[in-house]
Amino acid sequence: MSVMSRTRVATTPLPGPTVDDVLLLQVSRSYPSVSLLLCTTSASRMTSADAATLRSLAAEAVTRLQRLPEKTVSAAVESALARVVGEAAESPTAAAVAVFASVDSAQFMTLPVSVQDRAVVDNTFATRDLVRALHRTPRHVVLVFNSGQARLFDGGAGVLQPATTEAFPMFSVDSVKKVTDPTNSAFLRRVDTALGVYLRLRPAPLILIGPDRVLTQFRSLSRNVGRLAGSISGNLAKAPLPVLAQRLQPVLDSYLRSRQAEALQQLASRDRAGRVVTGVPAAWLAARHERPEMLVVEESLFYPATISDDGDFLSPADAIGGPGVIDDAVDELIELALQRGAWVALAEDGALAGYDRVALTVRPRR
Numbered sequence: 236m237s238v239m240s241r242t243r244v245a246t247t248p249l250p251g252p253t254v255d256d257v258l259l260l261q262v263s264r265s266y267p268s269v270s271l272l273l274c275t276t277s278a279s280r281m282t283s284a285d286a287a288t289l290r291s292l293a294a295e296a297v298t299r300l301q302r303l304p305e306k307t308v309s310a311a312v313e314s315a316l317a318r319v320v321g322e323a324a325e326s327p328t329a330a331a332v333a334v335f336a337s338v339d340s341a342q343f344m345t346l347p348v349s350v351q352d353r354a355v356v357d358n359t360f361a362t363r364d365l366v367r368a369l370h371r372t373p374r375h376v377v378l379v380f381n382s383g384q385a386r387l388f389d390g391g392a393g394v395l396q397p398a399t400t401e402a403f404p405m406f407s408v409d410s411v412k413k414v415t416d417p418t419n420s421a422f423l424r425r426v427d428t429a430l431g432v433y434l435r436l437r438p439a440p441l442i443l444i445g446p447d448r449v450l451t452q453f454r455s456l457s458r459n460v461g462r463l464a465g466s467i468s469g470n471l472a473k474a475p476l477p478v479l480a481q482r483l484q485p486v487l488d489s490y491l492r493s494r495q496a497e498a499l500q501q502l503a504s505r506d507r508a509g510r511v512v513t514g515v516p517a518a519w520l521a522a523r524h525e526r527p528e529m530l531v532v533e534e535s536l537f538y539p540a541t542i543s544d545d546g547d548f549l550s551p552a553d554a555i556g557g558p559g560v561i562d563d564a565v566d567e568l569i570e571l572a573l574q575r576g577a578w579v580a581l582a583e584d585g586a587l588a589g590y591d592r593v594a595l596t597v598r599p600r601r
Contacts, residue, residue, distance in 0.1 A: 252333075252344050252346070252365040252368055252369065253374075253391060254369065254374065256344065256365070257362055257365045257366060257369060260335060260360045260362050260365070261359070261360070261362050261570045261573070261574075263337065263339065263340065263359065263360055264358060264359060265337040265338055265339055265358065266357070266358040267299075267300055267303060267308070267309065267312055267337070267356050267357070267358075268312075268335070268336075268337040268356070268357055268358060268359055268360050269296045269300070269312060269316050269334075269335070269336045269337065269354070269355070269356055270333065270334070270335055270354070270355040270357070270360050270361035270362075271289065271292045271293060271296065271316075271320070271332075271333070271334040271335075271353075271354050271355075272331065272332075272333055272334075272350040272351065272352060272353050272355075272361065272364055273285065273288055273289050273292060273331060273332050273333075273334075273350065273352050274330065274331050274349050274350055274352060275328035275329065275330065275331055275332050275345075276328065277328060277329055277330070278327065278328050279327050280325060280326065280327060280328075281323065281324050281325070281326060281327075281328045281332070282328075285328065285332075286324040288352065289320060289323065289324060289332070289334070290320065290324070292352065292353070292354040293316055293317070293320045293334075293354070295354040296316065296354040296355075296356055297313050297316070299354075299356045300312055300313050300356065301313075308338055311338050312336055312337055312338055315336040315337070315338070315340075315341035316334070316336035316341065318341060319334055319335075319336055319341040319342060319343050320334060320343075322343065323343040326343075326345075327345070328345060329345040329346065329347055330345075330346055330347050330348055330349050331345070331346040331348060331349055331350040331364070332344070332345055332346065333346055333350075333361075333364060333365065335360050337360075344365075346364060346365070346368045347368055348364065348367050348368050350364045351535070351537070353562075355562040355563065356562070357561060357562050357563075359566070359567065359570070361562065361563060361566050362566060362569075362570065363563065363565060363566040363569055366569055366579065366581070367534060367581055369391070374389070374390065374391035374439045375389075375390050375391065375439050375440045375441070375442055375464060375483070375487065376388070376389055376390075376398065376430075376433070376434065376437070376439045376440070376441050376442070377389075377390060377395065377441075377442045377443075377444060377479075377483065378426070378430060378441065378442070378443050378444070379444045379445060379471065379472050380443075380444065380445030380446065380449045380450070380453070380472075381445060381446075381470055381471075381472030381473075382472070383406060383407040383422075384404050384405065384406045384407065384472070385403065385404065385405045385426045386403055386404045386472060387400065387402075387403035387404075387429075387430065387433065388476070388479075389437070389439075390480060390483065394480060395476045395477075395479055395480040395483070396476070398433060400429070400432075400433050402429035402432070402433070403429065405422075405425065405426055405429060407419065407422040420452070420456060423449075423452060423453050423456060423457075424456060426453070427453070427456065427457045427458060427459055430457075430459050431458060431459045434459055438462070439462070440462045440463070440464035440487075440490055441459065441460060441462055441463050441464060442463075442464050442465055442466070442467065442483055442486055442487075443460075443463070443465075443466040443467070444466070444467045444468075444469070444471050444472075444479075445468070445469075445470075445472075446468070446469075446470070447468050450466050450468065454466075464486055464487065464489075464490035465486035465489060465490060466486075467482060467483070467486065494580065495580060495581075495582055495583070495586070497580075498529065498531050498580035498582065499531070499582070499586065501529060501596065502529070502531055502590070502594055502596060505528070505529075505596040505597075510528075510596055510597050510598075510599070511590070511594055511595070511596055511597075512525075512594070512595045512596075512597065513590040513591045513593060513594050513595075514590075514591035514592075514593055515536075515538045515540070515549060515551075515564055515565065515568060515591075515593050516540075516548065516549040516550070516551075517595075518530065518568060518593050518594070518595040519547075519548075519549045519564065519567075519568055519571070520547055520548065520549075521595050521597055522568060522571045522572050522575055522577070522595060523546070523547060523571065523575075524547075525597040525598075525600075526575075526576075526597055526598040526599075526600070527572050527575045527576065527577035527595055527596075527597055527598075528577055528578075528595075528596045528597055528598045529577055529578050529579075529580065529595070529596045530568065530569065530572040530577050530578075530579045530580070530593075530594075530595050530596075531579075531580045531581075531582050531587060531590075531593070531594045531595075532565060532568075532569065532579070532580075532581055532582065532587075532592070532593050533581075533582050533583070533584050533585070533586065533587050533592045533593070534581050534582065534583065534584060535584050536565055536592045536593065537563050537565060538551065538563060538564045538565050539551065539552040539553075539560055539561065539562055539563065539564070540552050540560070540561050540564040541559050541560055541561070542559070542561060542564075549561075549564050565593070568593070572595065577595070
């Protein structure tokens with residue numbers, strides 16, 4: 236299989252994976268589970284070239300399925316895979332597409348990030364690129380001020396929607412026709428209180444949009460800007476949501492760079508304290524038996540491996556598809572770290588050169 240890496244930007248953002256999508260896929264345990272990952276050209280319908288590559292990946296997975304002894308199960312997965320591949324080939328595309336099929340489920344979703352084209356047959360779905368997509372366009376809350384009103388939006392994976400709360404939109408007076416100066420403190424405090432309630436229920440980074448004088452005053456009095464990702468000055472309240480979502484991306488990119496820097500700073504601090512485990516096998520063992528705090532992984536790292544009977548020890552495998560080989564142990568490690576309460580950061584290639592490309596920080600032993 237050839238590995239390609241192409242980056243495309245969708246002209247109209249498509250819904251990407253949500254946290255719930257990723258969690259549901261991660262808890263699925265069923266062998267065989269098929270995952271197909273494919274870079275695509277942004278289009279209203281998958282291009283013929285991309286569809287041909289997708290079918291080639293599906294054929295690769297089917298070849299592996301047909302080698303399995305459980306013919307009835309393999310046939311059921313093959314049928315589900317054919318159905319969902321056909322649906323994906325008829326649908327709009329963004330930077331990439333992910334296809335999943337098992338005896339229990341079959342679905343596909345668009346991704347706003349490029350991937351390495353591959354077919355994976357394992358006992359779990361390959362969700363690492365979905366985690367990357369969530370990191371690339373993390374869920375965020377956007378508060379927009381304009382003409383004496385405040386509107387709240389919830390975004391993620393390139394899509395922005397009105398927040399599910401009756402508190403917004405909020406106006407500075409009861410009648411929209413009698414809008415007063417939006418910089419009055421009483422109005423901004425009411426907005427901040429409602430924002431605080433929303434963020435307590437749905438915590439996320441915050442982005443502010445509006446006139447400079449309003450943003451300055453709101454930041455000075457707000458109690459809910461601890462996770463402020465950034466601000467945009469201007470009147471964008473009437474901008475179409477896809478346009479607004481695109482304007483937010485530079486702010487999110489800057490936020491993610493700071494998050495990587497935060498992860499690397501924390502890694503250096505824990506390293507000085509002797510609380511860092513490096514490399515996939517050692518991180519796997521520590522994630523199972525220590526108290527994992529943070530996992531940092533270079534984005535392009537893949538690690539085929541076999542696992543010991545007791546589940547503690549990983550050994551690198553020469554190639555995927557062999558007996559007992561996990562196609563990508565990094566996927567499994569990310570899922571394990573999240574299940575054990577750690578937070579995960581994805582770093583640029585080369586950022587963890589001194590840590591064997593993977594580092595797990597652990598909490599002190601009790």
